[in-house]
Amino acid sequence: MLPAEKSEILKKSLIFSSLNEEELSGLAGLSVERSFQPNEFVFWEGDEADYFYVIAQGRIKVVKHASSGKEFIIAFFEPGEMFGEVAVFEGKPYPASAQALSASKVLGINRQNFLDFLATRPKVALRIINILGGRLRDAQGRLKDLAGERVEQRLAHILLMLASRMGNTLPFTRQELADMAGMTTETAIRLTGGLSERGIIRTSRGQLVILDEAKLRALAEGPPTV
Template sequence: MDYQAASLALKRSFLFSSISDEDMSDLLANAEEKSYTTGEYFFWEGGAPDSFFLLISGRVKVIKHGSQGRETVVAFFRPGEIFGEVAVLEDKPYPASAIALEDSMALSIDRQVFHEFIRRHPGVALAMVGLLSARLREAQSRLHDLAGERVEQRLSRTLDRLASKLGPELPFTRQDLADMSGTTLETAVRFLSRLKQDGIISSGRGLVVIQDRLRLKRLTEDPSSG
């Protein structure tokens, strides 16, 4: 294990940022470092929640599998963030699948190890409550956006939110962006084509690149201002 990289990831994490160096060493001694290639799954929807993950490097997306085989992106994570923890806490199957967007490294933390750790460190348990509350607020905000905004604003906000978290190069298809914005593929294609013509984005196969973040931000408030 690369202890330096793993320690930095733990310190970057909201969940573990306050633990002592001694406790960090104890946690690392009971965690497993794993590597994943682009497209490889960390876990599958419906699988047993044996562990959750702290991302050290790379990027991860979480997807739901529809009844007709279609995939919908529901979340994405960058280094220092954890994922899969809700299933571990509830001891219920993973509600979605996690897949590497690029070659990635992660710490796999066993469910029983984590349960023992939070018993000894109630501050981590409180941090977990805060983390879950923040994710609930984000989900509520996204639902509000879906219910109350024009389609162009929803698509702009989706792109802006993704860029804030993943950087200007977004490895998502037009269908992914349509699903995350609560609109149809046809509508997403038309709007993305307009953004491309205006020089706000460029795009390739399965990739959207933000070229003008300032103009994109303006569109999140007023779709006619681009």
């Protein structure tokens, strides 16, 4: 990949939108390109964290494994988004694993180089604070759901969250939804089946379309028995 292409990719990322061309190419010079096949892992939980990543193309999921072996999906990321940053900013091993879902290209940015870069770019630092704040907010909302809500409401919240980021057509299997909502695949299927019958969503293999966001929102907030 040419340096100019790297700059182009970084520029599209929200994190670096405040940088000028010169700064972008400086950062591009610090970055390393890596490519991954579908299902290949970018890093594993516990690995030394020397790099964080910005996605150039493809989709990445970040997961943790429970002691039972069950997988929990922390997040999906798309081109322009960063991942692996928690570990890098803390200087500790990665707290989760990252796996490519499709053929993917990412730019890896070295921890120490980036920290040095940040020390003179307060705007970028503020942007990162912003992004981390948003992720923390999401995480806290999900914590509350997992701790206190029933499966149906958990799934509804997940669908609404995904819809707000990606639109009403969601490219996820029921298994993936289940792993995000902390339930089994069977339960996710039964729930989506029920929602389909009520005309709230439409499902096909590996995809789910939200038809009636208002009803879904009502479901997410209160129990169906009003």
